[in-house]
Amino acid sequence: MIRFFYNLFYPLGLLFFLPGQITKLVRRGNYRHKFGQRFGFYEAEVRTRLASHRCTWIHAVSVGEVAIALKLSSKLRQLDPEIFCVLTTTTTTGFQVANSEANERMEILYSPLDFWPIMRRAFAAIRPIRIVLVEAEVWPNLAAEARGRRIPLALVNARLSTRSEARFQRFRSLIGPTFRCLDAVCVQEPGDVQRWVALGIPPDRIHHIGSIKYDPADVRLNPNLPLEILRSFGIDRDSPILFGGSTHAGEEEILGEIFQRLRADFPAFTLIVAPRHVERAGEIRGRLERLGLNVCLRSEAGGTRDSPPECLLLDTTGELQHWYAVATIVFVGKSLTARGGQNPVEPILAGKPVLFGPHMENFSALAQALVVNKAAVQVRDPNSLQQQIAWLLRDREAALLLVANAQSVLARHRGATVRTATVVLELASHH
Numbered sequence: 001m002i003r004f005f006y007n008l009f010y011p012l013g014l015l016f017f018l019p020g021q022i023t024k025l026v027r028r029g030n031y032r033h034k035f036g037q038r039f040g041f042y043e044a045e046v047r048t049r050l051a052s053h054r055c056t057w058i059h060a061v062s063v064g065e066v067a068i069a070l071k072l073s074s075k076l077r078q079l080d081p082e083i084f085c086v087l088t089t090t091t092t093t094g095f096q097v098a099n100s101e102a103n104e105r106m107e108i109l110y111s112p113l114d115f116w117p118i119m120r121r122a123f124a125a126i127r128p129i130r131i132v133l134v135e136a137e138v139w140p141n142l143a144a145e146a147r148g149r150r151i152p153l154a155l156v157n158a159r160l161s162t163r164s165e166a167r168f169q170r171f172r173s174l175i176g177p178t179f180r181c182l183d184a185v186c187v188q189e190p191g192d193v194q195r196w197v198a199l200g201i202p203p204d205r206i207h208h209i210g211s212i213k214y215d216p217a218d219v220r221l222n223p224n225l226p227l228e229i230l231r232s233f234g235i236d237r238d239s240p241i242l243f244g245g246s247t248h249a250g251e252e253e254i255l256g257e258i259f260q261r262l263r264a265d266f267p268a269f270t271l272i273v274a275p276r277h278v279e280r281a282g283e284i285r286g287r288l289e290r291l292g293l294n295v296c297l298r299s300e301a302g303g304t305r306d307s308p309p310e311c312l313l314l315d316t317t318g319e320l321q322h323w324y325a326v327a328t329i330v331f332v333g334k335s336l337t338a339r340g341g342q343n344p345v346e347p348i349l350a351g352k353p354v355l356f357g358p359h360m361e362n363f364s365a366l367a368q369a370l371v372v373n374k375a376a377v378q379v380r381d382p383n384s385l386q387q388q389i390a391w392l393l394r395d396r397e398a399a400l401l402l403v404a405n406a407q408s409v410l411a412r413h414r415g416a417t418v419r420t421a422t423v424v425l426e427l428a429s430h431h
Contacts, residue, residue, distance in 0.1 A: 003177070006140050010115045034095075037110040040121030047125055049107060053084035056424070057128035059111060059142075062091045063317065064343060065134040066098045068157055068212045072132070075218070075421040077105060083425075086126050088112070093278075097318040114139035123149065130427050135159040143181035152427035154184040156420050157212045158192065161361055165195055176200045183427055186420050188214075188413075189365050207423055210416030214366065216407070217414055219349050223325035230326060232301045234308040239268035240393055243327035245320060245347060246276040250337035252284045256291045256311065258386045266393055274314040274323060276333060276342065281315035288313070324350035329392050329399070331385070332356040341367065344376060348410060353392050353402040355379060366409075375405035 036042070042050070056076065060069040066089050073085045087102075088111040089095050098108045112122035119141040130152045131142070136159045146153045160168075168175055176199070185196050186209040193206050230237055242262075244255045252273050259271040271293070275284055281297060288295045288311055296309035298316055314323065324330060330347035334340050336357030344354050344363065355377045360367035370376035377392075379385040392399045 003140055003144055034110055038113055038118075040112045040118040040125070042109070042125050046107065046109070050086065050125055050127065055084055055086045055107075055126055055128045056130050056132065057086045057088065057126055058132045058134065059088045059137055060094065060098075060134040061089065061111075061137055062094045063097050064213075065089075065137075066094045067321075068134050069132075070098065070101050071212055071215075071218065071417055072134075072156065072420060072424070073106060075417045076424065079418075079421055079425060086128065093317050100318055114141045116141045116145075119145050130154070130424065132156055132424055136164070138178055138182065140178045143178045147181040152183045153181055154186065154424055154427055155182050156186045156209075156424070158185050158187045158196065159362070160187075160192060160195055161364065163361065165199070168199055172199065184423055186423055188416075191365075207419075209419045209423070210413035211366075212417045212420055213343060214345050214410050214413035215416040216349055216410050217417060219321075221325050221350060222322045225319060226323045226326045229298060229301050230312075233296060233312060234305070235270055235312065236268060236308075237326065239270055240266055240328040241270045241272055241326055242389060243324065243330045243347075243352075244271070244273040245324065245330055245332055246342035247273055247331075247333035248276055248338040249280070251331075251333050253287050253291065254336060254382045254385070255331060256288045256293055258382065258389060259311070260291060260293070261386060262390060262393070265390070269310075270308075271311040272314065272323065272327070273311065274320050278315045278317055281313055285313055321346045321350070324352055327352050329389055330354050331389075332360075335359045336379075336382070336385070344370065345410065348376075348403070348406040351403050351407075353377070353399040354406065355385065355388055355392075357381075357385070369409050370406055373405050373409050375402060375409050377402070 058069045058073060060066045069087055073087065076083050083105065085106045086109060087098050087106060088109045089098055090111045095108060095110060102108050112118050123145050128151055131146050133155045135157050138155060143153060179200055182201060183205060185201055185206045187193055187196060187206060188211040190208055193208055196206050197203050227237060242255065242259055244251060252275065255271060255273060259269065263269050275281060285295050293311045294309050295311045295313055298312060298314045324347040327347065330352045332342050332344045332354060334342045339359040340362040341356060341360035344356060347354050356367065357379055371378050377388045379388055
């Protein structure tokens with residue numbers, strides 16, 4: 001009955017949210033690319049390829065989830081070389097990143113909207129033998145369609161923040177039937193097990209695995225890419241680099257102001273900013289230039305200029321993990337002027353000391369573990385951020401100790417990817 005009303009009101013909700021979604025798609029660009037796939041319509045050649053394989057369907061929303069999906073699919077292929085994966089993603093940037101890493105054993109598609117006739121068309125074309133949802137994307141029609149077709153459904157790297165848990169508990173009678181469609185839930189921390197049990201998942205379906213995102217195994221970094229870009233701009237690789245990763249509105253200006261003040265003590269100093277949404281690059285550049293900074297975009301590499309830029313603004317996607325290799329200190333964005341926080345793992349794996357603000361709700365367990373183990377620095381405000389950056393620039397031993405402690409924290413998740421892949425491959429034999 002609940003699903004009946006969900007489908008009844010879905011078109012109305014779609015119309016209500018459509019203007020905002022279209023605006024977001026247009027702003028991010030390339031929104032018309034394979035637009036029909038969002039409604040379950042696929043090109044003839046895509047349907048032909050799908051028909052020739054028994055597919056494992058992996059669904060990931062955006063760039064962060066796509067990175068997890070790619071890491072998992074690589075491990076699945078190691079365990080089963082014959083496996084063929086269909087990776088669906090919601091955003092254009094996620095699609096671009098996935099497509100850049102795809103191989104002949106993977107098909108990249110846009111996620112179908114969760115409206116029952118659309119979802120049925122998608123299932124008819126993809127014909128999955130198992131479905132893997134990454135982190136938090138459990139949709140009613142997708143889950144129900146999988147259950148009706150007796151297709152095993154797994155939620156991997158399951159993320160359940162305190163806020164989400166409270167919201168789910170409030171609407172447990174509504175979402176319970178959807179969650180009960182899950183055949184396996186792979187959780188990141190031991191404490192997560194009881195939280196999922198409280199939402200109605202049978203304990204024998206919950207697996208404490210660790211985090212694929214935090215798994216230090218098989219991480220591939222290519223420092224040659226950023227080093228080549230730095231050389232093209234004339235930036236000295238040996239000079240200190242303050243790096244702002246996945247920043248949100250307001251954080252770029254805070255970093256710019258801190259950078260300006262610290263240059264008196266560290267004259268050979270460079271600021272690199274990687275905004276979470278690259279479409280903001282033009283706006284950010286203007287704001288930083290109004291602070292008096294000489295700013296260049298990463299896409300301007302190779303051009304002629306009189307002197308190296310003081311600030312390099314990354315306006316490309318899919319490269320961020322490689323850029324951490326050239327940083328001296330990394331500030332993790334969405335943690336100072338916005339709530340939620342971004343992933344601190346990639347800079348840690350690159351061997352860099354990490355700082356973040358008070359708002360790390362999306363990574364609360366990891367952030368707490370890092371702070372308790374003296375493996376990262378959590379600051380209260382811009383002033384304390386400046387003080388801690390200056391401290392780490394002056395005290396190299398302290399910076400190295402932070403990195404060593406942080407890598408010890410991540411070691412607890414080593415092997416999470418292969419453990420998750422094993423659970424996923426075993427699912428097919430349950431049905």
